[in-house]
Amino acid sequence: MEIDLRKLFQGEDGFDRNSNGVIERQYELDLSGVELGGAKPFCAPVRVRARLRGFAGSVELFARVEYTMSMPCDRCAEPVTREYTKEFSHTLVRESREDTGEFITVPDERLDLDALVLEDLLMDMPGQYLCREDCxxxxxxxxxxxxxxxxxxxxxxxxxxxxxxxxxx
Structure with a gap:
């Protein structure tokens, strides 16, 4: 899902009085084609709820993601299916003078929310999948x-x- 951030970067002046400079999106993201370690872990659509709030020159993104993963156990190869709920937040800016990783630069004022959600999920994945701790x-x-x-x-x-x-x- 691509979101146009131009009005959010302008602050509340770019919106009507009812929106308060906020965009909310709720949708399902199909990641069934994503392959990880030879497996396709996303066995059901990922439920995404995102809230973007604009300030003059920046946008705050808060996202809540619910998903089910199925991966083989790293020790016994039995299938492991678990449900997760994760929350992410980011500050989006048009340009950044420092490359600290603190901000996400969106120079064209368009955000590919699907790509950002996938990146956040992959960065948050555990290093090892076990069917149980004492496998x-x-x-x-x-x-x-x-x-x-x-x-x-x-x-x-x-x-x-x-x-x-x-x-x-």
């Missing part, structure tokens, strides 16, 4: 899911790279 993973020899019980191949359930640490204890 035991898969047997490196036979591939059995150790969360379902021990395997019969006799492989040790300790990562061989950690064997040296076990000997110290």
């Amino acid at each position: 035991k993973g898969l047997c490196p020899s036979c591939g059995k899911n150790w969360n379902e019980g021990p395997c019969k191949c006799g492989a040790p359930q300790v990562d061989p790279r950690l064997e040296v640490l076990r000997q110290l204890l």
Whole structure:
């Protein structure tokens, strides 16, 4: 969704009295085509509620995003589906003299809200997806899911790279 910010950058003078220099948008964003780590995590439309408030020379953006993600567990490969609600805020400016990352520069006064929401979601993603915190993973020899019980191949359930640490204890 592209939003024209010209009237917001002008401040309240560019609006009629009823708007108070605020634009609100509520919509669903289809991110089903986004691929992350070989999976397509967004299994349902992302619900976006955005509020933009204009001041002379800047615009404050507040967004609330609700979405469902489905990713394979990084240890056992079982599907993990969770619902999230995130809130983001940004200050939009036409130009910035400093590149501190504090402001988002919108030189053409048009905001691609979809791209910004996707960027915020990707930046907020966890580094690891686990079905549960104490996931035991898969047997490196036979591939059995150790969360379902021990395997019969006799492989040790300790990562061989950690064997040296076990000997110290």
